[in-house]
Amino acid sequence: MASPVGRLELVERDDALVMISFDAPADGSPRHERGGSALLTEAHRQLVEYFAGRLRVFDLPLRPVGTDFQRRVWDVLAAVPWGTTTTYGWIADRLGLPPGASRAVGAANGANPLPIVLPCHRVVGADGTLIGYAGGLERKADLLRLEGVPTEADQIALF
Template structure:
């Protein structure tokens, strides 16, 4: 059974989606690819599934500067290629950024595969926890974030942008 819950955040309401004991989605309400068919209104219900409560707590800690690594159980549904990209995204350290070309090379692909990598990156169903915001254009530009470039900038600023000169450009 799919369960969802909407909670406030410093960057707008976040929709958490879970199936069983796994988080399957974390979307800014209204972002590109935010799923239809789930309530996007803040939940008044006192009953929140355990995995969603855990994810909410960890995201709140992240926004509060007390968390850099997430431990909530995830189940990511997508193509084999998308899953490879999403697994690789989880290797980007907090406060660092890779380019789409870096990501392609880490996947064993030529830099020309950046567009395909970017497409998979944009379909990431668990924003923030799977840090797709840590991927930037080869020229240091902030591009391609389903939640919007302003949110991407905020998340990178929150993380301090350590270890990557390009982050100084935004």
């Protein structure tokens, strides 16, 4: 699908969304096996609504594939509200991890197979800077701006 952050490929398996890939081929040819058009149609509709600023919470069956630790991190991501940010350290603390575990959280965040829907773009560095987005920092900034969150580039532009 076309989106304000580039072409997205939506992948379904066993009646659940399992992956959203950035930079999908323009010819529409899938890079991954997929099926079940009803779910993909609904996911497409919800993403269109999100990009239009009319949807703040996705309601889709999700089945991201990852380790137990990664899935725990992604569960916390799913609870980060639209239009807000959090830090890797906060997620580590929320999971009861020891100090310094923010790097492990960052690695799990980077492995998120469902960006946008599991909002890893809402996680920033401890000092508020945009760091570590698998889709690229420009996309991260675009998604945050879409949600009304100013980025450090926006703040610098004010002065």
